[in-house]
Amino acid sequence: MRIRSIEEINKKIKKGDATVLTAEEVSLLVREGNSPKAEDVDVVTTGTCGIMSGTAAILHVPVADPGAFKKAKNILLNGIPGFPGPCPNEWLGSVDLIIYGTAHSIYDSGYGGGFLFKDIVGGNEIEVEVESTEGEIFKSTTSIKDIGTAQMIGTRLAFKNYNSFTNPSEEVVSSIFHAIDMEGPFKGLSVSGCGQLNPLQNDPVMRSICSGSKILLNASEGIVIGRGTRSSNEKPNLMLTADMKDMDPHYLGGFKTGAGPEVFDSVAAAIPILDQSTLEQTFILNKDIVLPVTDIRGRHKVLGSTDYGEVWEGSDERPVYHPENCLNCETCIVRERCPTGAYTNILNTQRCFGCGMCAYSCPNNAFTMESGSVRFDVDDKSIGMPIICRQSDIKRARELTAELKRKIENGKFILNSCFE
Template sequence: MRRSIVEIEERIRRGEATVLTAEEVRALVDEGAVTELQDVDVVTTATRAVMSGTYAVFSFRLAERGSFSRAVSARINGVPAHVGPCPNERLGHVDLIVFGTAHRDERYGGGHLFRDLVARKSVCVDVETSDGRCISRDITLDEIPHARLFGTRHAFMNYSAFVNTGDAQSTIFHAIPFPPAMSGASFSGCGILNPLKNDPLLETIGVGTRVLINGAEGFVIGTGTRSTPERPNLSGFADMHQMIPEFMGGFVTSAGPECITSWAVPVPVLSRYVLDAVLLPEKSIPMPVMDISTRSPLWVADYAQVWQDVDLAVRVRSDSCRDCRDCIAEISCPMGAIKRPVRIDRSLCFNCGLCSVLCPDVFRARLGSIRSPDGLGVPVTLRQSDRLRAMKLARILKKRILDGSFRISACVERLSP
């Protein structure tokens, strides 16, 4: 038996469709309430993670027509921008591309800039012209008519976890120098919520599939770089004007700032194969474990080890704080979310859990551990995915599908992983 997008769209229009988040499906499966194709029409999936392959394209008027010939270099809030591809000669207009991994300093990069813009903060644009002048302008997102965020390699079906068999070293895969001698692990991926976990053969997700990126409606444009049949990923874009700040931002690693991006993807349950993928339990989702020192595979764990019987958010015991002059948790927080007197700014917090590792008396969270085949448990010391907000985004997508403000769409072309 196979269903079509048109059939499901009609059921949604009539108010008869069963739309569930991936989390809700899992709960119903455990109760035996979802077993057949007709039990669910659409599953809303989501992921929020550190995603390096992110960049933004901006196009806007910088100065009056004829005031300069062309731009040769630019920065926005100090973050380097690439000028072009159009020269815009004597139009007073600039086209700029900013990479999510570009940075002004070790604490502020492209991801921070993107969130500041979406939060409607004023940013400073500095442009050097071909005649050697510098033109500066303060601008907000509402003054930038074209602002699109692109992903070149997002939403892997299953990411890798990392451990370190060598000495401590700086890396994008940890917010502090990676703990040595197998004493800690970091990982990415939201397990059962991950979009491609629920459609691994890309039966429903393809070119033109409508999605939410950072809460804004966007589209899949293909598979991303380094996508393989075993580990596919997605490329897409969305307009930044409709994005929601809490789903994006900058994440400071020990090797410099990275970029946080969130995706929510509807998965219409069109076939038994899609349903079987949706029903797959967390313990059956593989999570490759890599050595950060050599980038070589060590073993394969599973997502149940890091997402079952854990805390999705950190608890704070402020009465246990000794008010250290140099608070290690505050200094090391990759989001700058820890404030004095001791508290967590939840609007910034990524729920990575690092503070609970560095100062367990004040910050508490069970983060799980990654088990090796010989029974060794490597404790998680950093999460680079935020399952709590991924769950929220999946619920937002569900609501929008049901109220008609988001329409699921058939892809215009199937993807080849």
């Protein structure tokens, strides 16, 4: 039975009277044996942060004076190739382009689209290089304040279901699903997904988080365009868009993998509680969410399963750096492997992703972090191994989920009516 309408919830939001809980706050109540009632909760906020390969940016970039060239044939931003068009912008001296978060710099193999997007959103100066259709080369610099349009689109973000990955073979495997080449057999597990906090875990049939819903994408207010590519009823995901000029660089960036740099984003979504069944969809616990363990050589080969309780319960959000243990190795393996470049001679906690690679890699125990371990059965054998790489960041997910909660409580995020 319906308790209230979207309009009624919005009236309470505008008055500052809405009761808002994060999905983890709901899960805590359930774990403690409580059963929240729909009449007591107006909105539940959810969130996730992790590698989201389907991220692209649509940009309008100034290059040269009007009339300097007819059209752009090729364009590089900080060495990363973009795709000029679709609008040709003849003789305007500026270029419309699309650039992928998974694109790699032609000059620096460790720099990719995710790092570029963070630099753009952060207001850093961007080097522009254009080859015109006549073969002329034009070089300039730009920044977010000069870029006319900077719209991010995510074609496949915030999956409900994820897999985890291990290498059961003797051979080393390069993959986007691990921060470095993965050794085997069964040396460790790489995981993704924010479990009970994840938006579509709390709305698995996309009843509330649907086409037209407002969301936060990297802290910028955006909307759900619809289902993402490869979305299915069993494994739904979202297509999203938001203005990069309103984004916070803390919530996005690059993440180096064994197969080159990737891009990570943060997404938060609100679930209006219209009835008891909607609220009860959020009564989920990490231990009850199955996480398949798959072969990194082929994601469809399922070896066993674990759950998100093993991933997130009792684990640390961030590593602890112990500089007294650092031996200043000539080649620092942590510096080489850190996916976000958070470690130089100090640990930059703002850039840190909480992936765990530093604690796994340092031979001198200069970093410690509880990242969990799993045990599952393969061919009638019990296999135990540590979680060595987390490609989702629970800390950023929690921060953005809490930020959305504050916006709603303060009347700064009004829900829209796209619901049944």
